[in-house]
Amino acid sequence: MTGIPGTVIGRPGGSLVDAGWAKNAAVADIGRAGEQRTAAVLNDLARLPSGPTVLHDLRIPIPGFTANIDHVVVAGSRVTIIDSKVWRHGIYWTAAGRTRRGLEKIDFADKKTLPTAQAALRRHLDSRMTRDTVFGPNILAVWPAGDGALLTFAYRPQDAVVVHGRTLRRRLPRLTGAAPADPVIVQILSQLVNGTDA
Template sequence: MVTRAASGGSVGRAGGSLEGAPAWASSGGASAAGRSGELRTAAALDELASRPGGPTVLHDLRIPIRGFRANIDHVVIAGTTIILIDSKVWRPGFYWTGRRGTWRGFDRVEHADRRTLDAARTGLGALLRNQRVPPTTIARSILAIWPSHGRLFTALYRPTDARAVPGPRLSRVLARTLPRESAHPAIVAALRPLVR
């Protein structure tokens, strides 16, 4: 699943940070579920990247903020546009956001309100401003959500730092969102050292 390409193709190994015993996972099951979501997202992204003139995809990047432990699951670069993608695997149910947070039915889902992608945008933005790259647009991030089994509904889920996209629809959303250009090589070169 890893190809070496300056423009087009994919770089890195999806789910690599979730192998072993990560400190954040509440159990081995949570780690395995998270890894399966990253692999499913990677399969969709790598298929897009393999097309002629397709984007470049980077998997499993560290966030360039000192002391920050979370990672960026996937970065997609097309032309000078970057989209950050976080992969999730959630239990089936109806997810919705109200004034007091996000819920699955009538159960509060605190993990749905984390703001990792905001930090990632800040860190990457600062890094790119200090590099010799053309003006770059970091588009609205995507939270790709896969069901652990059954179906889940996210039409009323409103994460503050991303757009929620059901995993099975990710390829179609990106095909409509991304410019039809190969990634700018200077941007790929600037971000590639962040790949773990």
């Protein structure tokens, strides 16, 4: 099987344009900026000679499920899901399955969207392919909002690797792989990209 050389499909932050579910327009704008920062790093990876394929803003294939997948990297038959976040400065830490920023409990940091999205994509691909797909570790790319320090070394989300935005470029190739993508996987996943007619 010959892979597809690096390609970028979709628009980062597309689901945050006119996002009525967001707390307010400023929150949606901050989230969109975080997705675009992550996308810039991912798109550079895709532009490498024989790089992977990057998809932005995918629907999670679960009827009625409203959350989206911010980014997916397909390197060979390996699929990696990446969620982008922009968080206020502080020390994020997890103990007994609960995350806090300082002493404040932070419920949004313990959401199970990434493992849910991975399970749904696995079922979706398995129902359409005869060969196995390998899923890399889910990645949570966290960018700081403002100038304060954002420390995530003690933050332990379930089923994800936390990568601070400033180290994303260096760590990404090892976490996602950098090989040309399996064209069948790309064809199936591209139908989930928001804004496509599939």
